[in-house]
Amino acid sequence: MSLLDDLSRRFPALLMARRNLSRNQLRSGLAVLGIIIGVFAIASLGMFGTTLRAGATDQLGDIGNEVVVSPAFSEGVTELTERDVTQIERAASGTTVVPVKQRQALVTRGDERTVATLYGMERPGALYTATDGRVPDRLRQGAVVGSGVAERFGLQAGNSITVDEQTYRIVAVLTQQDGISLVDPNNAVIVSPTDFEADGYSQVVVTAETGEAATAAADEIRDTLNGREERVTVFELSSITEGINAFFGILNAFLIGIGSISLLVAGVSILNVMLMSTVERREEIGVLRAVGVQKRDVIRMILLEAALLGFAGGVVGAVLALGAGIALNQFVIDDALATFQPVNLLYLVLAVGFGLITSVLSGLYPAWKAAGERPVDALRK
């Protein structure tokens, strides 16, 4: 308060504005409440959007960096040859290229059996990490099992399982993959591709450093392999993540739009409050003008009142929104600190700014009206 008093001494308009607002505290309070709701709505809905996006991106993992090349079945191509793989490696330079063979297989351990996907991969280590054991650079013998299979049979590195007729020693158990992936290892067993009878590959997984690099690699692969005839189908997930990002962008704009409507309503209520209070103070303002206060000072004083309402509402609204954001992030993505990221701070600043601007704009008309009245007219009994 002492800071406010100090400021008031220096800026008398502030003193007058504060005193005027304190005159009808209930009314001022209600006007502030409107702004609080508006600012809260904008900021919290904006942050809500960020949280949703973060949650969704989390689910997707980093598949945005993956490109999956499969045979163009529609053109009668059923498998990818070594030559195709070489061409893909050449086209997508700077990426990790993992050719994959795939079939369903019966997995047995003791009396238990299940059907799982069997992948043939020379370098599974390029795509996956292990929780138990070590994924070898080149998988020549032994098998790597996904977390789902490992859990089902209670497997550890060093155990052995039978796939179809052949028995393998397990060299590694893979970490559970949370994201969506086209080559999902959780419920799979990975062995050396030489253990497959077929020569061709069912798909080739290309992993790039970034989403953009993945997109570029996909384009390059399409150009090279599908030049004369359609050989492959290239599926890139970066386009999906882009789509998802665009969707959340629109969702955010929509949510903020809804918030803005409540702020608009708050603006109308401030307009109403300021208009009422200037009409009530008509004579006082007339006296101010009579004793030598300039029009522009009256305008300044009334705008300052509106700005104070907006500022108070904005700060309270922003604090509440921040609290709501923390709670939401804790609840949805289990990470309260995710609230404090630049986008969210931007939403907060934006919301407070909107609140302030709305209030000042709403004060313009009452200010102009009050200052424009001639003191003789205001003071006539």
Added chain:
Amino acid sequence: MSLRESTKTTEPIIELRDVVKRYDTGGEVVDALKGIDFAAKPGEFVAVMGPSGSGKSTMLNVLGLLDAPTEGTVLLDGRDVTDLSDEEQTKERKRSIGFVFQNFYLIPTLTATENVEMPTLFGDDPDARERAEDLLRRVGLGDRLDHRPNELSGGQKQRVAIARALINSPRILLADEPTGNLDQKTGRSVLELFLELTEERDVAIIAVTHDPQVSKYADRTITLVDGRMQDWEMAGVTDQ
């Protein structure tokens, strides 16, 4: 009276020359002032009387640069101020003219001192507070500096208003029914204050009033009837 005799030779501080004020309210035209010639000198206390609707307040508004005359000239300290812009008028009001109203018009949220300071609040005036407190002491309210208007009596409010009118050391004090809301005794104390001010500060006071006791204190009384000044009283010195 002899003291004031000497000031009679000085130039008028405010003067109206052949001032006409016409109100045109949708077809009906009212001449509130029909050719007023009037002058007041520094230190002079003039009472303006007349029946209701005769144009007293209108005349005061023209004198106070709150309203421009339809015809005629307003001279402030010899300078033609008839056609000033709103901003210049406001500046001139702040510099040269103090107002006292029947309803006091104090700002309820401000203390007595802040109310007195009020005309200076929007400018850079570092010793205004000190002057305000001095003025309040001068009008006998030294022990009410931090009181709000609702904690003051009518007479005290009018004293605060007078102090406010004096904060910028104006040459002219205009009062519209300054004693209208006060009882006889309180009114008298306000009038005595006026009288002292004319002597101490050489302020010209022009007070519109229905109250016959005002003219007892005034140097002279003019009477308006239907927008005209009555000659028979213009020359007449007040009946002491």
